[in-house]
Amino acid sequence: MLALAPLRLLREPWNASEGNQSNATAGASSGWCQGLSIPNELFLTLGLVSLVENLLVVAAILKNRNLHSPTYYFICCLAVSDMLVSISNLVEMLFMLLMEHGMLVIHTSIVRHMDNIIDMLICSSVVSSLSFLGVIAVDRYITIFYALRYHSIMTLQRAVVTMASIWLASTVSSTVFITYYHNTTILLCLIGFFLFMLVLMLVLYIHMFALARRHLHSISSQQKQPAVYRGSSLKGAVTLTILLGVFFICWGPFFFHLILIVTCPTNPFCTCFFSYFNLFLILIICNSVIDPLIYAFRSQELRRTLREMVLCSW
Numbered sequence: 001m002l003a004l005a006p007l008r009l010l011r012e013p014w015n016a017s018e019g020n021q022s023n024a025t026a027g028a029s030s031g032w033c034q035g036l037s038i039p040n041e042l043f044l045t046l047g048l049v050s051l052v053e054n055l056l057v058v059a060a061i062l063k064n065r066n067l068h069s070p071t072y073y074f075i076c077c078l079a080v081s082d083m084l085v086s087i088s089n090l091v092e093m094l095f096m097l098l099m100e101h102g103m104l105v106i107h108t109s110i111v112r113h114m115d116n117i118i119d120m121l122i123c124s125s126v127v128s129s130l131s132f133l134g135v136i137a138v139d140r141y142i143t144i145f146y147a148l149r150y151h152s153i154m155t156l157q158r159a160v161v162t163m164a165s166i167w168l169a170s171t172v173s174s175t176v177f178i179t180y181y182h183n184t185t186i187l188l189c190l191i192g193f194f195l196f197m198l199v200l201m202l203v204l205y206i207h208m209f210a211l212a213r214r215h216l217h218s219i220s221s222q223q224k225q226p227a228v229y230r231g232s233s234l235k236g237a238v239t240l241t242i243l244l245g246v247f248f249i250c251w252g253p254f255f256f257h258l259i260l261i262v263t264c265p266t267n268p269f270c271t272c273f274f275s276y277f278n279l280f281l282i283l284i285i286c287n288s289v290i291d292p293l294i295y296a297f298r299s300q301e302l303r304r305t306l307r308e309m310v311l312c313s314w
Helices: 005-010 016-028 040-065 070-102 110-143 145-151 158-179 183-225 226-263 266-272 277-296 299-314
Strands: none
Touching: 005 158, 016 299, 040 070, 040 277, 070 158, 070 277, 110 145, 110 158, 110 183, 110 277, 158 183, 183 226, 226 266, 226 277
């Protein structure tokens, strides 16, 4: 079992012949092409941090009735998706460490079945995480541009249907992916899905920022306080940059890896890029750590609930 077994299927360019892969590797044997060795302990540590963070988010939302709204339900589902990444990672790392130290002996067939289960969990969490990031962006867009009609547009029933549809689609798509991962069409669908979410978030957040900027400009021109306007605009730009930057940095390298698998599996440069696969997996796990900081912990109500939970536990 390799680090994050679910994505091990994409570690190597399966659509290249073995001979071509060997030639490409030999031709790309420069220093930076040797890859990056990441200890299993780092995967474990990040997985534990992500698990605790997202578990706190889910517990706080379930505990506080004031947070029982579509917006926070979507954030809760995002946290559950990130928890799936963490749990799968922790379970796999635990088994790997036990097997490496000779403390656990498992039959090969059982290991294969375990890999398939973890594969499905990870693939499902990847699709659901991206989907809920897009849904949260849409929800915020409706909140800003259709504030008066928000509760009639985003009803609890529609929110539940949306969440159920995403989980169902994620489960089905992960099953299809694990079964037909060697099919180029499957990879193209994953790449297209990522690009669609990236463009969706880019358009929605930029549109929201433009509206907020016009609103602040109108207020500052009436009150004649351009300094406040510039400060607020800068803050909004920084927030937008963080949202889109974290999304692109954490997910971009992995999906660029998929693009190279499809387009140039035997190219020396692509082979060098493939050797950094573990780094791309670390970035995905880091995204699970960062998501609560961006989407959940910024809420004053949620932070207050977390403080109450911590104090009660003591």
